[in-house]
Amino acid sequence: MIGAEHITGVVLAGGRGSRMGGVDKGLQPYRGIPLALHALMRLQPQVGTTMINANRNLAAYESFGVPVWPDTDPDFAGPLSGFLVGLERAETPFVVTVPCDTPDFPDDLVARLAHALEAEDAELAMVRAPDSADAPGAPRPQPVFCLLRSTLLESLVRFVHAGGRKIDRWTAQHRCAMVDFDAAPFFNANTLDELRRLETQRV
Numbered sequence: 001m002i003g004a005e006h007i008t009g010v011v012l013a014g015g016r017g018s019r020m021g022g023v024d025k026g027l028q029p030y031r032g033i034p035l036a037l038h039a040l041m042r043l044q045p046q047v048g049t050t051m052i053n054a055n056r057n058l059a060a061y062e063s064f065g066v067p068v069w070p071d072t073d074p075d076f077a078g079p080l081s082g083f084l085v086g087l088e089r090a091e092t093p094f095v096v097t098v099p100c101d102t103p104d105f106p107d108d109l110v111a112r113l114a115h116a117l118e119a120e121d122a123e124l125a126m127v128r129a130p131d132s133a134d135a136p137g138a139p140r141p142q143p144v145f146c147l148l149r150s151t152l153l154e155s156l157v158r159f160v161h162a163g164g165r166k167i168d169r170w171t172a173q174h175r176c177a178m179v180d181f182d183a184a185p186f187f188n189a190n191t192l193d194e195l196r197r198l199e200t201q202r203v
């Protein structure tokens with residue numbers, strides 16, 4: 001069994017937040033607490049150790065009390081840069097990522113990903129869920145919720161250094177377990193409007 005102590009949790013908060021007008025998305029308040037802190041508090045009981053991947057306002061993120069690491073590449077190369085930071089810095093055999101903008105993700109997220117990864121002898125495991133609680137639609141991969149074997153570091157370094165940016169292009173190179181979840185807990189906030197709406201709905 002993959003125990004929580006073998007997993008490092010990474011909160012991805014390194015994006016540009018362009019759809020929020022360029023604000024630092026992880027620091028936006030949600031029910032009075034910064035979004036990234038919500039994600040961190042939800043993740044902590046599910047893993048052995050945690051870190052935050054952020055590229056701006058590092059002191060604010062450091063005040064959450066866990067290590068904060070910026071991307072190695074300074075060009076905002078996308079969420080894969082956060083995967084890279086996690087795999088480089090983690091000292092555990094597994095790393096799990098969550099984005100900073102989905103504060104109500106499930107309490108059993110990591111356990112279910114770990115179970116599937118092991119059962120399917122996969123190299124990574126990923127959430128599959130409809131996009132939003134408002135307009136669920138068909139389930140689709142949510143690749144920023146991803147459990148990875150730390151041995152994938154070498155493959156990811158090669159992919160990113162060759163200019164690769166798309167998560168699904170990279171994950172397609174590896175055995176990936178898909179784990180189905182309900183839509184509502186995965187409703188994320190890309191705009192300030194969505195953030196306010198998310199705040200008023202109970203999931």
Ligand SMILES: Nc1nc2c(ncn2[C@@H]2O[C@H](COP(=O)(O)OP(=O)(O)OP(=O)(O)O)[C@@H](O)[C@H]2O)c(=O)[nH]1
Pocket residue numbers: 012013014015016017018019020025053054071075076077078079080081082098099100101144190
């Ligand atoms: N480290 C890192 N993380 C990123 C980068 N771009 C996006 N992310 C993270 O990936 C997750 C999903 O990204 P988005 O929802 O598109 O967030 P965003 O890129 O800040 O927002 P937009 O600029 O509006 O697309 C979020 O948790 C982001 O913080 C990046 O260049 N580097």
Ligand SMILES: [Mg+2]
Pocket residue numbers: 015016
């Ligand atoms: Mg983006």
